[in-house]
Amino acid sequence: MSGLIRLRGFIQAMTRLADADTSERAWLTEGADLLRGLVAQDDWLPDSMAEDGPTYRQYLLHCDPAERFCVVSFVWGPGQRTPIHNHTVWGLVGMLRGEEVSTEMVPDPAGGPMRPGRVDRLRPGEVVPVSADTYDIHIVENAFSDRASISIHCYGGNIGAIPRSVFDPATGAARPFISGYHNSAVPNLWDRSRELAA
Numbered sequence: 001m002s003g004l005i006r007l008r009g010f011i012q013a014m015t016r017l018a019d020a021d022t023s024e025r026a027w028l029t030e031g032a033d034l035l036r037g038l039v040a041q042d043d044w045l046p047d048s049m050a051e052d053g054p055t056y057r058q059y060l061l062h063c064d065p066a067e068r069f070c071v072v073s074f075v076w077g078p079g080q081r082t083p084i085h086n087h088t089v090w091g092l093v094g095m096l097r098g099e100e101v102s103t104e105m106v107p108d109p110a111g112g113p114m115r116p117g118r119v120d121r122l123r124p125g126e127v128v129p130v131s132a133d134t135y136d137i138h139i140v141e142n143a144f145s146d147r148a149s150i151s152i153h154c155y156g157g158n159i160g161a162i163p164r165s166v167f168d169p170a171t172g173a174a175r176p177f178i179s180g181y182h183n184s185a186v187p188n189l190w191d192r193s194r195e196l197a198a
């Protein structure tokens with residue numbers, strides 16, 4: 001199995017989880033197992049969804065029609081990082097290529113500087129959750145200054161359209177944020193003609 005067949009199978013399995021009215025806890029276990037299977041092989045991501053740019057790229061691979069979950073390719077150019085941000089929904093991060101570092105950022109109740117908490121360094125094939133049960137506010141950065149890194153993310157909604165926040169590290173002050181996506185077309189998973197002709 002290679003190419004988009006692998007991505008299509010993953011999305012079909014995630015859709016079955018959504019249809020089963022899966023709890024957040026189950027998404028973070030069963031969904032994580034599925035994502036681990038997807039990122040175990042690096043032979044399926046279209047090149048157009050793997051290009052880096054002047055800032056980190058966020059390419060939508062699939063959004064469930066009922067917006068119950070989405071699948072996104074994050075491409076980190078050398079040394080690139082996100083602002084401090086939250087998600088408000090469950091998320092799964094699976095490392096496909098290179099490495100990234102996710103650092104939890106903890107607000108100071110008194111309005112002082114935010115402080116770092118848990119640090120996850122992801123290597124290819126590894127999957128970590130984000131959730132209000134673990135941590136929801138973090139900063140993510142490419143672990144490498146000389147090459148791109150790519151991770152595949154799933155969220156419990158259409159993450160590019162969810163009103164979220166970015167945070168000022170000096171004060172913890174929140175500012176509204178809707179991320180959007182960098183691509184205007186998603187991969188065509190449904191041209192089965194080559195498989196059928198094989």
Ligand SMILES: [Fe+2]
Binds near residue numbers: 085
């Ligand atoms: Fe994040």
